[in-house]
Amino acid sequence: MALLRLLTNRKIMGSGVLRPEQAWSAVETIASDPRMVLIDQAPQSHHERWRTYVGGREPSPDLWTDAWLAALAHSLDTKMVTFDRGFLSFDALRLQLLTPTT
Numbered sequence: 001m002a003l004l005r006l007l008t009n010r011k012i013m014g015s016g017v018l019r020p021e022q023a024w025s026a027v028e029t030i031a032s033d034p035r036m037v038l039i040d041q042a043p044q045s046h047h048e049r050w051r052t053y054v055g056g057r058e059p060s061p062d063l064w065t066d067a068w069l070a071a072l073a074h075s076l077d078t079k080m081v082t083f084d085r086g087f088l089s090f091d092a093l094r095l096q097l098l099t100p101t102t
Contacts, residue, residue, distance in 0.1 A: 002069055003027055037078055046075040053090055062086070 006012050007023040031038060050071035057063055070090040073080035079094040080087060087095055
């Protein structure tokens with residue numbers, strides 16, 4: 001969901017913004033990569049970690065989604081790969097920050 005939202009957001013993607021159909025195609029390509037882990041259901045520890053990650057923060061448009069994704073990566077004990085430096089604010093998260101090239 002988050003990747004689809006970002007790929008179709010002109011403020012983030014600029015002239016590289018994708019139409020919804022293109023975004024789905026990009027996600028399907030990424031999902032077929034053998035390094036990807038796809039899950040059907042979040043582990044039980046996810047909910048409590050999510051609550052922890054939103055607790056004590058100021059309201060913001062991306063708080064719930066970002067905290068949900070960070071909690072999912074944490075509860076799966078997997079690395080989160082993103083361009084978004086905002087994820088540095090979530091403790092105990094294995095994070096790999098990417099740098100965009102232009």
